[in-house]
Amino acid sequence: MTTDLPADQRLLLDGLLARLDGIRDSAALSQFMSDVLRSLLRRQGDAEFRETIQAAFAEGLVAHTWDEQKVLAAEVIRVVIDKRPEIALAWQMANAGSSPVGTRRAADAPPSPPPVASAPPPTSEYLYAEAEAGLGRYVADIAVRRLAQFQVPPATLPSAAYHSGRPFFLFDPALGQVLGDFVAGPLLRHCRDGMERRVYRPCEGGVPVGDEAWAAYMADKRDHVWAILLDRLTRLAVDHQSAEAKQNGVHEGGDPGYRIVEVPVTKPRHFSILGVEFTLGHVTTTRRVRVKTPPANALESNEQEALDLLAELRLLAERARIELPDSADFQFLRTLFEFNVRQFVALRDELMALFANAGTSGPFLLERLHAIDDVLSSILADILGLMLFTRHGDGRFGLSDFYYFCQGAARDFSAVSETRPFSVIEIASRPRELVLQLREGLRRRVHPDKLLSAVEKLLECWTVIGRTRFGTELDQGLAVFDSFAPLFADDPDCEVIAEITRMVRGQLVTGGASRESLLLALGRAYEPIGRRTAGRY
Secondary structure, X not given: OOOOOOHHHHHHHHHHHHHXXXXXXXXXXXXXXXXXXXXXXXXXXXXXXXXXXXXHHHHHOOOOXXXXXXXXXXXXXXXXXXXXXXXXXXXXXXXXXXXOOOOOOHHHOOOOOOOOOOOOOOOOOOOOHHHHHHHHHHHHXXXXXXXXXXXXXXXXXXXXXXXXXXXXXXXXXXXXXXXXXXXHHHHHHOOHHHHHHHHHHHHOOOOOOOHHHHHHHOOOOHHHHHHHHHHHHHHHHHHHHHHHHHHOOOOOOOOOOOEEEEEEEEEEEEEEEOOEEEEEEEEEEEEEEEEOOOHHHOOOHHHHHHHXXXXXXXXXXXXXXXXXXOOOOHHHHHHHHHOOHHHHHHHHHHHHHHHHOOOOOHHHXXXXXXXXXXXXXXXXXXXXXXXXXXXXXXXXXXXHHHHHHHHOOOOOOOOHHHHOOOHHHHHHHHHHHHHHHHHHHHHHOOOHHHHHHHHHHHHHHHHHOOHHHHHHHHHHHHHHHHHHHHHOOOOOOHHHHHHHHHHHHHHHHHOOOOHHHHHHHHHHHHHHHHHOOOOOO
């Protein structure tokens, strides 16, 4: 990444890495990196880049060894020196009409990229490729419009549904493009037998051109197309479940087949500032891989086809940087194509209005909420509950209500993954996200009332979520507190922030003080820095 640096920038990099090598403890490392970032990223256009790098570095220090922390620090320095000219240029172009800032030295100017030859358009040997492409656009457009009925604006601080990064995958604006590409490409290719007879051959003489022409052509064919899609998705869902059962080792036998095991996978973290993309640090997740098992677990061709097709969907999502949960499967896609839009929208709007109305009584809200399971499928009911939580997590539908909605009549969360496949994922993310919400509130110096509300939602999370089911997630949330010190190392109010962090974390771990006395102490500590004019944060 840094092989093409100008001589003076290479000298700067070598000097900083040499100084980094002499650091011997975490506190000195945090102070050193704070000084380096403040020195290298001090221009007006560097503000967003600096804050992103600081947050990424602080989070990257959590649960890593000393040697790993120094490796991350060296990577941060390299990224900053390598990418700051590009980001400065992007900022200057975006603010061309504003007052000029000091120009960069020639050594800081990014090299002009070499011209890229345009790739030739892809060719297809499929006889009905043009008709399939037209149908793909038609079906994808309908799928995206149906998905839009699930969209809600992201929760804002303070909310029990807060997300520090991208929203939950269902509410991510990029999901529509992913599903549209999957439906128009891989899925339709697996429906060719039925589509050729009903759609492609009748228009062999002249393929409709344009959206209106396709809509007119599909007027008497849509029911047939939907029947083919739903039938195919139903069979794919059955085959996928059968393949998963085999891969999970449900059956036993003699000769080798295949099964699924989860292995840790480390991937680089991607960032984008003003259109300039770069990677910094890594994130570790798990990925399913196949290993040999007895022959009773050997996959049939249709089962392997279902796995491969779902893998294509996940690959499209990964390219868009969306992390699809396991529950985003063929059954979910079938629901997307099949659900009654008018019924869902009417119920959605009714519940949203009831929760938004402060005069609606709590018992009546619970009664209407419980009724959705009698009207909607489990997947749609789960999605609607998640929408309500995201929209009203700051008030009438907080975490305790959402948790109760997920658990329902069950005694524990053992079976909730079947009835609430998406909501249980959201609940598991709450400990870490609500700690990050507190950190973001301190960074932005939000109003004291907002900060105390964020603390209340964090305390509620530790009260509501059971350690038996979510012990790992609660520990991960506590680990995020370790990122506070390096992030606020050069903050003029770092001592106050450290005291607030100590009080909140101590309450979560020991539960010593009462909630009221803790909030009173936090208010007294934060009031002076929360009400004055915000500083660099």
